[in-house]
Amino acid sequence: MRGLIEDDYLTEEGEFVINIGPQHPSTHGVLHLKVWLDGETVKKVQPHLGYIHRSIEKMSESLSYRNFIFATSRMDYLAAHINNEACALTVEKGLQLEVPDRAKYIRTILSELTRLQSHLLWWGSTGLDLGAVTPFFYAFRERELIMDILEETCGTRLTQNFMVPGGVMYDIHSNFQKRTKEVMVQIKEKFQEYDNIMTGNVIFENRTKGVGFLSKEDAISYGVTGPTARASGLSCDIRKLYPYSAYEKVQFNEILGTGGDCYARYMVRMHEMRESVLIIEQLIDNIPEGDFQAKTKNVIKLPKGEFYQRVETPRGELGVFIVSDGAASPYRIKYRSPGFSNLSALPIMAKGGKIGDLVAIMSTIDLVIPDIDR
Amino acid sequence: MNNEELKISISAILPTAIYDETGEFLNVNIASEELYPLINELRSKNEFDFNYLFCLTCIDWKDHLMMVYHLLSKTHQHTIVLKAKISNRENPEIETVCNIWRTAELLEREVFDLFGVKFINHPDLRRLFLTDDWNGYPLRKDYVDENMITL
Numbered sequence: 164m165r166g167l168i169e170d171d172y173l174t175e176e177g178e179f180v181i182n183i184g185p186q187h188p189s190t191h192g193v194l195h196l197k198v199w200l201d202g203e204t205v206k207k208v209q210p211h212l213g214y215i216h217r218s219i220e221k222m223s224e225s226l227s228y229r230n231f232i233f234a235t236s237r238m239d240y241l242a243a244h245i246n247n248e249a250c251a252l253t254v255e256k257g258l259q260l261e262v263p264d265r266a267k268y269i270r271t272i273l274s275e276l277t278r279l280q281s282h283l284l285w286w287g288s289t290g291l292d293l294g295a296v297t298p299f300f301y302a303f304r305e306r307e308l309i310m311d312i313l314e315e316t317c318g319t320r321l322t323q324n325f326m327v328p329g330g331v332m333y334d335i336h337s338n339f340q341k342r343t344k345e346v347m348v349q350i351k352e353k354f355q356e357y358d359n360i361m362t363g364n365v366i367f368e369n370r371t372k373g374v375g376f377l378s379k380e381d382a383i384s385y386g387v388t389g390p391t392a393r394a395s396g397l398s399c400d401i402r403k404l405y406p407y408s409a410y411e412k413v414q415f416n417e418i419l420g421t422g423g424d425c426y427a428r429y430m431v432r433m434h435e436m437r438e439s440v441l442i443i444e445q446l447i448d449n450i451p452e453g454d455f456q457a458k459t460k461n462v463i464k465l466p467k468g469e470f471y472q473r474v475e476t477p478r479g480e481l482g483v484f485i486v487s488d489g490a491a492s493p494y495r496i497k498y499r500s501p502g503f504s505n506l507s508a509l510p511i512m513a514k515g516g517k518i519g520d521l522v523a524i525m526s527t528i529d530l531v532i533p534d535i536d537r
Numbered sequence: 538m539n540n541e542e543l544k545i546s547i548s549a550i551l552p553t554a555i556y557d558e559t560g561e562f563l564n565v566n567i568a569s570e571e572l573y574p575l576i577n578e579l580r581s582k583n584e585f586d587f588n589y590l591f592c593l594t595c596i597d598w599k600d601h602l603m604m605v606y607h608l609l610s611k612t613h614q615h616t617i618v619l620k621a622k623i624s625n626r627e628n629p630e631i632e633t634v635c636n637i638w639r640t641a642e643l644l645e646r647e648v649f650d651l652f653g654v655k656f657i658n659h660p661d662l663r664r665l666f667l668t669d670d671w672n673g674y675p676l677r678k679d680y681v682d683e684n685m686i687t688l
Contacts, residue, residue: 213666220651221675256561383588383611386640397611469560469618471592471607482592484607495676497594499607507643536666 174199178206185214189292189522192532194506196521203517208510216536223496228254228328228463231493236322238498239534241281242476244273244313247326252407253472253483254328257465263454264409266330271409272343272446273313273325274474275439279350280309281477282436285529289429290361292526293370298361305353308346312339328463330456343447347440354437362433371425375512375524378423385511386504389479390435391528394420394427401475413445425520428527464491478502478529502534538584538615546584547617551575562607562618569604569623573632576619579608580637586610587617590638593645595652597678602629602654623654633659651676 172180179200185193193214199207219238223231232250236243248270255262287302310320316336317323325332361367382392392399400417402410418434420427465487473482479501486495505528512528513521538546540563544556551571557564567575579587592607606619623629633656635641645656646665653674656662664671673680 213668216666218651218666218675381639384639386589386591386638469564471561473591480591482607484592484594484605486596495594495596497592499592503643504640507640 177201183521185211189525190532191288191526191530194530194532194535196509198518198521200518203519205513205516205518205521208513208521210506210509212536214536215533219537220496220498223493225492227492228465231496232327233322233324235498236324237533238500238537239476239478239481239502239531240321241284241531242277242478243322244270244277244325245474245476246481247324248274248408249472249474249476249481249483251326251328252474253470253485254463254465256472257468257470257485257487258328258459258463260329260457260459262330262408262457264451265453266455266457267409268446268450269331269335269455270326271413272443272450273316273323273331274408275442276309276313276343278477279436279439279443280306280313282432282439283309285432285477285526286357286361286436289526290367292522293367295361295364295367298357301353301357301360305350308349312342312346315339315342327456329459330454332456334455335450340447340450343443347443347447351437351440354433357433362430368426370519370523371429371527372422374425374516374520375527376423377508377512381508381511382423385508387479387508388501388504389476389529390418390431391428391479391505391508393418394431395423396421399480401473401480405473407472407474409446410442413442415442425523425527432529462491464489465493473499476501478531478534479505498537500534500537502531503537506530506535538613543585543615543617547575547579550578560618562616564618564620566620566622569621569631572604572619572621572634576606576634576637579617579619586612588612588638590634590640590644593634593641593648595648595654595676597652597676599678601626602652604631604648604654606634629654630657631655632657635659650674653677 181198183198184190184195195211197209219234222234232247235246235250238246283302283306287299290298314320316339317325377395379395379397382395382397388399396419403417415438418431420431467489470485473480481501482499484497485493488494512524547554555566579585587608587610589609589611591609594605596603602623604621609616623631645659648654649662650665650667651674
């Protein structure tokens with residue numbers, strides 16, 4: 164026992180080694196962090212992954228081009244729509260298939276609703292992580308309204324599987340437009356409430372300002388994307404840089420922060436929610452008439468070659484890389500998931516800080532573990 | 538730089554590189570031994586400045602393995618796909634790039650875990666997702682899983 168303590172829990176320099184997770188409320192899933200501590204100061208962090216690795220990439224190799232998309236809903240379960248969209252876009256790129264405008268608009272609106280509900284859940288859980296319980300209930304109150312819209316049109320709440328190669332699976336529900344507009348009005352009023360309860364809160368500011376700094380150079384080198392990188396001033400919004408679906412038809416701002424700390428990351432996401440509402444409002448009344456799905460063959464076969472498509476999920480850049488040998492299922496498929504790269508920057512953000520700050524950093528990176536493990 | 542200029546500049550460093558422009562990006566095919574000298578130039582020379590490695594993966598082509606690096610320059614906004622062929626399938630080895638792009642550290646561990654490619658000079662090369670005593674490399678095409686149930 165003595166040997167075990169000396170080897171595993173106390174290093175020669177007197178640093179104490181503790182394990183956070185895999186079952187820990189602040190890791191938002193089964194993430195396991197091994198932390199080296201000197202007193203309360205974090206000296207080193209090492210993530211241990213694989214607790215829910217399902218090898219979706221391997222599974223996809225034996226599934227058809229229609230079916231593999233459904234597995235990706237289980238990757239980043241808070242952004243199932245956007246994962247599905249990424250895969251559908253890649254297959255369409257391979258087929259050189261033009262998607263009807265109506266489908267593009269529906270896709271964009273659903274993606275932004277997804278982003279909104281994902282950011283709301285993040286806002287609530289960040290509050291919970293930092294000791295504020297009320298925001299969680301506020302966030303879920305509004306998130307529920309969005310989930311109801313998604314449920315009405317797609318049939319499910321979390322793993323929608325609504326985007327298919329060629330467009331969307333069904334047409335939108337007859338209530339969709341009316342209901343979305345009502346909810347957008349409701350949510351816009353609530354943003355001020357969110358700011359009042361959390362953004363200006365002294366305790367919250369003390370826990371996040373100047374904590375977990377990430378420089379722009381490190382963000383690029385570690386492949387960090389999404390709001391986490393934009394808070395460091397790195398312009399990386401795929402919706403702006405490489406527009407897909409209906410994003411080139413709408414006006415919106417890419418939110419850039421300068422601080423690079425937890426507070427900057429928080430503010431970027433708060434502003435992004437407002438931008439999402441703006442995008443939805445521009446599109447919701449202008450959904451063109453027509454087909455919601457282009458005609459595709461029963462068995463989809465991609466031509467020989469390699470296809471890469473990136474989209475912006477609430478957590479950053481999701482890339483889908485399909486290698487096709489001309490058969491009815493992909494030869495090799497790779498998901499460049501945003502959470503995986505964002506997590507790799509956690510050790511440098513946490514180094515030198517206090518162990519309590521580690522929780523603030525983890526929650527402002529907005530980790531979703533199935534997205535990391537895949 | 539556009540694709541033509543990139544080809545000329547890369548050929549000046551590595552004359553043996555073979556190009557393929559059929560896809561979306563410019564593909565540069567090289568052998569695994571030629572990787573490190575080239576990739577070092579691509580990162581450090583100002584005219585290339587490939588500072589962002591946005592995807593790193595491996596493909597098993599049955600008779601050889603192929604490492605694929607998707608590189609983007611945030612300053613010049615040009616992209617290339619670098620493909621390094623590893624002929625030795627029994628004991629695949631390639632130089633690590635994680636001292637150039639830090640994101641490669643975890644990505645290379647993933648490739649080591651699922652394909653068995655050994656990265657020379659990698660600081661911490663361990664299995665990432667699977668347990669340490671796992672047999673075989675699941676994403677290789679010849680991998681047989683005894684526990685798999687065929688419906």
